[in-house]
Amino acid sequence: IFAQHAQSPEGKMQVELAQLEYLLPRLIGKGIMLSQLGGGIGTRGPGEQKLELDRRRIRSKITKLRKDLERISSQRNLMNKKRKLQAVPLVALVGYTNAGKTTLLNSLVNEHLLADDSLFTTLDPLTRTMLLPNNQKIALADTVGFLHNLPVHLIEAFKATLEDVREADLLIHVLDISHPLRYSHYQSVHAVLKELGCIGRPMITALNKVDKLENLNWLGRYKADFPNSIAISALKKENFNELITAITQVVSRGIKKVKLNIPINKMNIVDWVYREGEVEEIKYTTKSVIISAKMPNAAMGKISGYLKTEDNAKKSAERSRPLTRRLFLL
Known part of the structure; x- marks a missing residue:
């Protein structure tokens, strides 16, 4: 049933691995029958030799299949990382x-x-x-x-x-x-x-x-x-x-929209936000990087110190006003 429905190379490898792992411990029966052909004290019958040869081939094939599946697993991990x-x-x-x-x-x-x-x-x-x-x-x-x-x-x-x-x-x-x-x-x-x-x-x-x-x-x-x-x-x-x-x-539940105000000397945090979340908008000022992003809740602990609140936004806006405008207000 498994072999009939496997279509992709990955599926076929998985089915073959399952078949070989099922077959390996069940080779002993034929080996015992053939080994009776051998004679002499301390000698190994030809059946036992063939049994060991078959086992070696199956183990070698199992090792190769597992390595191939590990390679596919690594590719899937990269895809999962991109998805995250x-x-x-x-x-x-x-x-x-x-x-x-x-x-x-x-x-x-x-x-x-x-x-x-x-x-x-x-x-x-x-x-x-x-x-x-x-x-x-x-x-x-x-x-x-x-x-x-x-x-x-x-x-x-x-x-x-x-x-x-x-x-x-x-x-x-x-x-x-x-x-x-x-x-x-x-x-x-x-x-x-x-x-x-x-x-x-x-x-x-x-x-x-x-x-x-x-x-x-x-x-x-x-x-x-x-x-x-x-x-x-x-x-x-x-x-x-x-x-x-x-x-x-x-x-x-796992996604939250945030606005971050990250100092310009913390570009490693900006890189991390790009890796862990989805950046919707980014603005660069002389002193900071302002980012609007969707972030997983698991990442909120690391960026909590850079969340842009209303008070911070007002202070930032006040600092960004032209100098002549502020003098006039004074």
Whole structure:
């Protein structure tokens, strides 16, 4: 299933790594059978030699795949850094396999990515840009589906893809509310999120496929059972306004518009503001640099001493008046 759905080079490498890590400890059977052909005390049978050769080749291939995936991971880290510099929040869609994550992504950004009623349709990282009603831009990421008791080597193999989950400012847990094992799927997803160290991250639970519920009277019970939940239909775009409003409320908390008055000899702070925020306007005076920017709340501690208040603005304006004008006023 994994091999059929992997399309990108990254996805194919992740699947191959998972296959090899699964195969490596299971080579011993054939080796034992072949080693019986060898004879003599203290000798190694040809089967044992071939077994060691196969193991060596697989380990070498695993090492190469991990290095290639680390290189891709570094590239993704650069992309994430650029996204953070532009103050674009990352929203990751997570959930059990076949819960409707790709369908939700398609409906939110009006695209037509492959979305099928099958397991693990999405294995490759998919990130799209979305503009919220308040004109704030966000990055929306689709991720690989989770499973009950997901093997550790699979989590390791798909670490590059799951980085979007770790880096996300908001998680949208897409839950197939029409599935009879909805509660089990919810717990399984949270178990994987715990493995990834993502518990405690802001999260919205999207109760998807409400159009398939046979009895809508149960919907109130499900909303009570699953915290911070919104009932939607990704396919029919039902109740999207409530979902988009909730997303906007969460991602807007982390960004603040500020006006900074930075001394001209503190250009390192100006560089830092450019790195950590989004500069909207900048003015240079003889003594300072005045910047209007959008900054993440996490950066406010470092720039609090340079915030331009009304009192500071009045003093600055008074100092910038022409000398003849001030003499006349005196």
